[in-house]
Amino acid sequence: MKRSPADTAASARKITRRALFLGGSQAAFMGVLGLRMRYMQVEKADQFRLLAEENRVKIRLLPPARGLIYDRNGKVLAENEQTFRIVIRKEDAAQLDEVLVQLEKLIGLSQDEQDRVRRELRNAGPSVPVTIADRLTWEAFSAAAANGPALPGVTPEVGLSRHYPFSTDFAHLVGYVGPVSDYDLSKMDVIDPLYRTPNFQIGKSGVEARLEQDLKGHAGTLRVEQNVHGRIIRELDRREGDPGTNIQMTVNSDLQHFVQARLSGESAAAVVMDVETGDVLASGSTPAFDPNLFVRGISVSNYNALLENKFRPLPSKSVQGAYPPGSTFKMVTALAALEAGVVSTDETVRCVGHTEVGGRRFHCWKRSGHGNINLSNSLRHSCDVYYYEMAQRTGIERIAEMGRRLGLGEAYDLPLPGVNSGLMPDKSWKLAKRGADWVVGDSLNASIGQGFVLATPLQLAVMSARLATGREIVPRLVKSVDSEEQPIRGGAPLGINENMLRAVRQGMFEVSNSPRGTAYASRIAEASMRMAGKTGTSQVRNAVVDNKEVPWEQRDHALFVAFAPFDAPKYAVSVVVEHGGGGSAAAAPVARDLMLFALHGKLPPLDSYPSGQRERIRELFESLPLQNPDDAASGSSRA
Missing domain, CATH: 3.90.1310.10 (Penicillin-binding protein 2a (Domain 2))
Known part of the structure; x- marks a missing residue:
């Protein structure tokens, strides 16, 4: 059938539009492809050339x-x-x-x-x-x-x-x-x-x-x-x-350096605290080690030398070492007895050199006895019999409760590994851990800081700070994180009668300042800086043998706790010298030096010491391994 001229014209128009559409699409596609090729070959030529030949990102x-x-x-x-x-x-x-x-x-x-x-x-x-x-x-x-x-x-x-x-x-x-x-x-x-x-x-x-x-x-x-x-x-x-x-x-590097130098040559620990804030200003442990040796991986020989050292340089004795606190614990027993109402500050107990309980004799350190002795004198002379009597009157539960209020038996939340909680035992503890009942002899031993009682140097410093202030002082080691001040914890009143605290503080003052006090030789001469303290000697063996007659590791530990100035306390100090013998001879002199450095903010001037001791102190300072021996000799602080 022959198509009409009109149909032919319409069909031609459709073909022309289709051709134009297809041609336009092809031209657009080729244009985009060309632009993309130009972008890749010209503008990104350097990048793709580098990525060629197996280059990798x-x-x-x-x-x-x-x-x-x-x-x-x-x-x-x-x-x-x-x-x-x-x-x-x-x-x-x-x-x-x-x-x-x-x-x-x-x-x-x-x-x-x-x-x-x-x-x-x-x-x-x-x-x-x-x-x-x-x-x-x-x-x-x-x-x-x-x-x-x-x-x-x-x-x-x-x-x-x-x-x-x-x-x-x-x-x-x-x-x-x-x-x-x-x-x-x-x-x-x-x-x-x-x-x-x-x-x-x-x-x-x-x-x-x-x-x-x-x-x-x-x-x-x-x-x-x-x-x-x-x-x-x-x-x-x-x-x-x-x-x-x-x-x-919170630590002060100058004070810390002096602490380490003063403890050098001993297996010892010391803590210095601010009694208002709880800031740990120094925490020493000797001997120590060079941490730079560990940064690149310490050699086997160097590490074995540290492990085999009998003075144990690797652990921090100030927070990980737990020791019988000895007579530094007597303030705890005294306050427990006073609060229980079983004794007054003026009441005396007769010390004849021992106490007999259950057919067993518990000796005082002074075998001839102290005679009639009250609270203040019991601390000044460190009479054991007085505290044996207080233990029998008070009981271990009240003593343990007072110990915890004063900071013992607690592992403080510090950013340090292995912080030791020590041990503040009571009847339930012994039954659970030893499977035995508590006996009176356990209370007598605990009353003088022996037996099961254990405390760290940090806890003893906290105890001293709480005695000085009557408040719940909590140790702090981090002052700020990224310039943001960290909170000071605790500080609430302990709830202990101020008159009772005052009586105990007076006894501690006489320890260091009375001619018959056990730490009188370690007194501070400056009246405005006078120190209140307590000596302690904790036994590590049962046999009564002179320390000089036994090997070092069998000798008694020497302890001392203190706060100063007595009238307006600023700092608390605790010192433990492992196997150092008596606290008055080995620990108290160290604590006095640390306290004076903290109070002066530098190496103590010689006129802070009794006149008869100044030449010996000068020679001591000159012998210390301070960073600048010339500064040590002249009494100025380390740069």
């Missing part, structure tokens, strides 16, 4: 700077120092043997180190960097960097490592960091990828360990282009991480 973590640790006056106790190292990754180590040969020539890489690198690479993941050499000199680092083309896969890095400028002074407080171990990783529920980066350091002890999450910071990222040989072509993007939080501690 890598994302790497940037370890953050670890937070700094300061003392209360802003002196740095833990800092970061720049270090140079070279690393390699398993996925880039195709030419490892050739690389190690070249490094042996360039930086003197030993065969043992080469074997270590091979071993660690075998166990490492493909993208986990393995350190070839760390803490390189600038010359060695530069040589490795300059020869980069001949060292495929090797990456020079500038990192940070921890350093402790005060060496041994803060080993037990600040602690130390070290390489992340498999044991560290095993304790984590979720492992931060930071801990798998080379040479990353984790807190191992002290504040470094307990505040690890604050101090470590958050990682940044680095995007780099790398060619087939593992050579970094360039950085594509860098996003810095967040540095760790800075921590300010």
